[in-house]
Amino acid sequence: MRILYNIIAILLVILLIPYFIVRTIREKGFLGRIIQSFGFLPKHALDKVADKNCIWIHASSVGEIVATSPIIKEFRKEFPGTPILVSVVTNTGYIMANRIIKDADSIIYFPIDLPWLPERMIKKIKPRVFLPVETELWPNFLKAARKHNVPVMMVNGRISDKSVKRYKYMFSILSDMIGTVKKFAMQSDIDASYIIRLGADEKLVTVTGNTKFDQTYTDVSTKEKQVLLKELCLDNAQGIFLAGSTHKGEEEAVLKAFSKLKKTHVNAKLLIAPRSILRKDEIASICHKYGFKTDFRTKLKEKPSYDHDVVILDTIGELGRIYSLGDVIFVGGSLIRHGGHNILEPAAHGKAIIVGPHMFNFKDTHILFSKRNACITVKDAKELTNAVLDLFDNPEKRRQMEQETLNIIKDNKGASRRSAVILHQMLDEYEKVGPVQVRSTEKIENLQTYLYKLVHDESQKSVTEKAFLGMLYGFSLIYRGLVNFQLNLYQWGIKKQIKLDCFVISIGNITVGGTGKTPTAKLLARYIRDLGYNIAILNRGYRAKWKGEVGVVSDGNTVFMTADEAGDEAYLLARSLPDIPVLIGTDRTISGKYAVDNFNVDVVILDDGYQHWKLKRDLNILLVDAINVFGNGHMLPRGTLREPLNHLDRADMCLLTKVDQAAKGACEEIRSTLAKYNERALVVESTHKPLGFIEIGNLFSKEKNEILSIDTMRGHKIIAMSAIGNPASFEQTLSDIGAVITESLRFPDHHDYTEQEIREVMNQAEEQGAEAIVITDKDAVKIPQTLLSKKRPIPIYIISIEVTFINNAEAAFKFLRDKLPPKKGIKK
Incomplete structure (x- = not known):
């Protein structure tokens, strides 16, 4: 943002x-x-x-x-x-x-x-x-x-x-x-x-x-008032009607009231102070239409003249003092839907005040004066006329209003003094x-996160935001056309798909954001490995510093790259699957061929490979986040769909993830949409089951990781910190196991943490009385290694998550076994 x-x-x-x-x-x-x-x-x-x-x-x-x-x-x-x-x-x-x-x-x-x-x-x-x-x-x-x-x-x-x-x-x-x-x-x-x-x-x-109750710069002595009246050539007036801070459309109502007033108060004068002095000539023209002679404050100061009915104030900063001259005051911006203007300036002089119905910008002051009968509210020009005539015809009523106005001012003085005392205490x-750095939930945000919120928020939007979304929608139509065109090139045979000499499984989604691809890849890789197949994982190496056609993150024995070099997802896979090769490269046809030639693999898994059409796959597994069902139905950049929904027809198996956190009816909606485009895919539901907690120092030690019970954080105050695609799911998991989240810090997806950032979070945790900071395993590999060797005032725990099938589990594994190629010594 x-x-x-x-x-x-x-x-x-x-x-x-x-x-x-x-x-x-x-x-x-x-x-x-x-x-x-x-x-x-x-x-x-x-x-x-x-x-x-x-x-x-x-x-x-x-x-x-x-x-x-x-x-x-x-x-x-x-x-x-x-x-x-x-x-x-x-x-x-x-x-x-x-x-x-x-x-x-x-x-x-x-x-x-x-x-x-x-x-x-x-x-x-x-x-x-x-x-x-x-x-x-x-x-x-x-x-x-x-x-x-x-x-x-x-x-x-x-x-x-x-x-x-x-x-x-x-x-x-x-x-x-x-x-x-x-x-x-x-x-x-x-x-x-x-x-x-x-x-x-x-x-x-x-x-x-309100400190405006304390203002004194508008104070006008009797002598100063006489000088102002003489400068404005109003010293011979028998009653002054003053309209302050008027807006376009209000002067007509004021002039109608003044026309009526002149019939009974012949020597009354009108003083108009427009909100914008650029309108002074326009207002003079309107006065002439009503048959009134006008003059301007600036001209009268240079050349006095009493040949006028209306004086237009065309100076800046004088209105506060000029209010002292009026007998009845109308404060503008209130007959139109502007929200009114401050009535405290005329109130400081003890004046009878009239306003229109639209005082929402000064709601509290308006209510205060109205309740104490110190302000009259009118609906339209007719009511304004009646109110003005009433106050001029009834001096006693006007004096009562003036006295009550002064009483209100007196009762409410002191805001400035209170502010000074509070400032002294605060300092x-x-x-x-000493200074305390404050950081709140979702404070750290990038343009990607802002756009995600904007396109998903269903509340009323401003004109600018609507125009911006309209522009994004236009781009999404272009993007949809390009996606369809590219896929059609492969389907028509114009672009050739490359077939590897092994079985290829694609795991992916059609939306932007976390759906659980990495933990699903780990689950299936372990299962296929246990069946006796040689398997490798091909990852694109998102945000990897290593550049080249094929990067070997792990050969199944040794991890060769750091998280910075490999990218957090690939590094995490390599650490979690020590006996399975993990390779990175943007072109999975090249990295796949390398895996076949160098590691003699029978099966490769394309992590996030649903859109990698260049490589022919034998099994497409599509993940759908049950919390964020198909985004908002729009393509990028208007929405979060990578492909149109009709592309669901390529999936052989559809895995609904995080169904335990989904809204009521979400799974039914997903199944209904799938049935519309793809009736053959096997549908399986899954959850992200928390297994326990690992202290971050143990994760990178050579010793076997010590996993603490899932109940370790129950009832304890923690800070949740994440830089993942769907932080809400992570936070919900922590809440579900009974952790008390004092604050949730959401960094942009794939964010590279600095040591200073982590230290600030630890300081914040100490200030809030939190007992631990909890992160995801994806975050763990982005924590600076220099911090891990130092003593930490607050422990940092990684929550270990496992994908668990909760329906059709056996059917899913049987489906997978039936699809895999025969291998000697393995019963299918």
């Missing part, structure tokens, strides 16, 4: 280069902003904070800056000798921060979240702590913070309904970000429940309240015990 995120981020930056160039030419100061966003900070911005153990607070734009202002005042009191750095994303946020935050030592633009930039910035600044405001979480920045042991605390945390739905599609990136944050100081109980739902540890979440604990 992170790989995809980074690819998209890089592509977006590349695609936006022409846009950056245009804005650089047209917009004064934009070049400096972009230079900072790419990590090149001016010397004066760094001098006061770099290498000085600063507190770094990040607020995206104007709204977050408003919330940040009172927090910084409290931080300055709590940490008097510590520099404070503020970062923003938008230009309006930068202007606002410089205007209202006087206690910051430096204000900069936040680095673009490209893979390398955040780490470069963190190494340059070396902050003591990083505090994102509200929901300003950036994956690469948080990853860099974790790497450099910079603690993270979310302040004034807020999660909207939309964010909860959107974040779930981020999979491992979400758990990565949430797992990095040491403390969540949330605005409300609703926000706290949302962040917990997204994966935050309940013990790290606290409700501090004391963190700096006392």
Whole structure:
């Protein structure tokens, strides 16, 4: 998932280069902003904070800056000798921060979240702590913070309904970000429940309240109010209706209400503050249609004029103070489905507030004010008109609302102070015990894993994801055509299949992911060997460092290659079957001929050979994972099918694996699908039976492996660690035998572990009180050998698994015996 995120981020930056160039030419100061966003900070911005153990607070734009202002005042009191750095994303946020935050030592633009930039910035600044405001979480920045042991605390945390739905599609990136944050100081109980739902540890979440209740930058004295009224030429108005943060489609409703108001309050004035000042001319045009004269704040400041009915606020960062002028306030973004805007700014001035029905982005604040009759909610333009007239016609009702608004503000002050105290406590604990690396389930994930989840998840998807899946579906049609074409070339005789001078058994599947091919190959190899046949196993050597036509991993006496050289599957087969040759090579016709010529084999097993059509086989054994039935029915890359389902007709035997962990009806579904395409194949069900545990040090010793009882882990706390195709099955097996899994770490399939990674997992196990780390035998061969010779604080155990037929077992072995060629001295 992170790989995809980074690819998209890089592509977006590349695609936006022409846009950056245009804005650089047209917009004064934009070049400096972009230079900072790419990590090149001016010397004066760094001098006061770099290498000085600063507190770094990040607020995206104007709204977050408003919330940040009172927090910084409290931080300055709590940490008097510590520099404070503020970062923003938008230009309006930068202007606002410089205007209202006087206690910051430096204000900069936040680095673009490209893979390398955040780490470069963190190494340059070396902050003591990083505090994102509200929901300003950036994956690469948080990853860099974790790497450099910079603690993270979310302040004034807020999660909207939309964010909860959107974040779930981020999979491992979400758990990565949430797992990095040491403390969540949330605005409300609703926000706290949302962040917990997204994966935050309940013990790290606290409700501090909304710091915007503490804001003072909007405070306006009587004298300052008179100055503002005079600048706006509203000092002669007899009542001001103010509409703040309006969106397209809302000004008409406001103007309808104002038209009615003017009939009874002739000298009333309207002040409109659009959310986007780029719409100012459009709004002026709408006002003219309603017969009103308009003027702009910027023009009135230069050339005062009282010849207007409506004033349009076309400046940035003033609305908080301008709210003090209104007698009745409508807060926009709420009559349309935007989610509303913050009502605390007009509330700070003790105003009567009206909003529309769509306040879901500020649900908790809206509920609080509504319950205490300090806010009126209207459904449409008609109700807005009635509410405005009522409040202007009934001054006593308006005064009651204003007083209750001030009471609410007074009752809820203190969030900034609480945040400062919590930060002090968190830093004391963190700096006392030292940094702790946190890694959560499925945190380590690659693009392959993300795509697997995306194509299998049946939940509602975003427009982008739907488009991406549509593109994958197109590629899958191409892939299906190529697969069918290639197979047809062999079936038509255009491409020739090569026949070895021995009996060839193929074991494979038609889906991507683990189905149990390796343990099945071991079971059948041992059985055929015990019948008296000379047998060899041909493996393709996936991810083997050895390159060549034929690689002899084992000659049946000696293992010649390491796991790195042979690939984990081939090495594991060689270790498990010491008297059976194991060969690797991408072309099994060549490695098979080598096995016949050099080891005099009667039978070869193609491990994962269902798609190796070049080699003619005498028996096709198809494995179907009963947990993941034929993937999602789509071909690669839209799904996980390697071949279309009608290719099931090539199978002579179908082995259903892990049936004990399958969902109800799964086996019946597999049998029904097989019957549709292949009525002749023998169907056998199997389970992966756990035999016991082997301490990893014993596995690679020359002594006979000591297998501990399967009950060894019952009731004991363990960490499950795997880098296999189907980790859920492995984890389910551990749960079934009674092990208590404190955490499950899933690495990408065939992942090469580093010594540092294993040490981190062992440290984590100690911190969690786990008594052991349990891995699969496939993982065992990827553990660095240097670690095995050293003392380990936590034991690492391998769970030994065996494939067991649970129905048609005798029929299966008889079927195999009947298919094998006659051999002297063997009764069939």
